Amino acid sequence: MSVRVKGRAWKFGDNINTDLIIAGKYKLSITNIDELSKHAMEALIPGFAEKVREGDIIVAGKNFGCGSSREQAPLVLKHIGIGAVVAESFARIFYRNAINIGLPAIECKEAYRIADGDILYLDLAKGYLENLTRNETYGVKPMPPALLEILVNGGLVNYVKKYGRLPWQLGE
Numbered sequence: 165m166s167v168r169v170k171g172r173a174w175k176f177g178d179n180i181n182t183d184l185i186i187a188g189k190y191k192l193s194i195t196n197i198d199e200l201s202k203h204a205m206e207a208l209i210p211g212f213a214e215k216v217r218e219g220d221i222i223v224a225g226k227n228f229g230c231g232s233s234r235e236q237a238p239l240v241l242k243h244i245g246i247g248a249v250v251a252e253s254f255a256r257i258f259y260r261n262a263i264n265i266g267l268p269a270i271e272c273k274e275a276y277r278i279a280d281g282d283i284l285y286l287d288l289a290k291g292y293l294e295n296l297t298r299n300e301t302y303g304v305k306p307m308p309p310a311l312l313e314i315l316v317n318g319g320l321v322n323y324v325k326k327y328g329r330l331p332w333q334l335g336e
Contacts, residue, residue, distance in 0.1 A: 167289040167316060169247035169268065171219035175280035176208065180224050181231030182258065184208055186240050188232070197243050204240040213240075219247040221286065223278045226251070229258020229269075238262035238269070248286055250275055250293060250304070263311050266319030271305035278302075288312060 184207050186200065194200045205212040222228075222241065228251035229237060238261050241249065248268035252275050262269040270286065272293055278284065282297040291306045307315070310331040317323040323331060 167287065167312065169219055169221060169284075169286040169288075171221045171247050171284060172217065173221055173223045173278050173280060173282040173284050174209075174212075174216070175278060176222065176224040176228075178225035178252075179227045179230055180208075182229060182234040182237040183231055185229070185237040186234065188234075191234060191236050197239065200236060201240040201243040204244050213244045216244045216246060218245040220245060221247055221284050222249045222251075223275050223284075224249065224251040225276065226253045228254050229262070230255040233257045233261070235261045235265065238267045239265050242267040250278075250284070250286070252276065263314055264320040266315055266317070266322065268307075268315055270307070272302050274302040288315065 184205065186204055187207060190200055190203045202213050228249060237258060242265060246267065248270055249262065250270045250272050252273055253271060254269055259269045268288060277300065278295055282295050285294040285296055288307050289312065291304055293302045293304050313331045314320050314323050317326055
């Protein structure tokens with residue numbers, strides 16, 4: 165993954181829970197990620213998975229990913245091509261799961277200014293989000309270097325496979 169993402173915004177509100185991202189009825193009955201991913205966000209936008217283009221960015225309000233701890237929630241988003249999730253705030257477990265599987269989860273207090281369909285450019289290394297449609301730039305919460313390294317390597321498992329350690333174990 166690159167430290168830059170460019171894509172179309174898909175706008176959602178506050179408190180988008182993991183059951184809305186991927187319903188429990190699918191999580192328990194479908195183990196194939198290709199099949200499971202077809203149902204991503206379908207309670208909110210029927211056919212969402214087929215409409216997403218590689219690099220598209222989910223934009224949401226407060227508490228994105230609340231609810232039960234489902235690693236499948238960020239996993240299906242990444243699998244269908246979502247390049248990042250930008251929200252005013254995240255549920256802690258969703259945030260950790262997203263980083264662990266290599267999906268950028270970026271906090272932006274000005275996410276409410278972004279409209280559905282806007283074209284966005286996100287630079288994780290430099291810490292800014294540009295709305296190319298509206299010619300606006302928003303500050304984003306800086307990504308700690310260790311988490312950025314995990315993302316660049318495609319997730320925590322890939323990082324450990326590559327380096328044989330966690331990113332914060334540099335001196336060990």
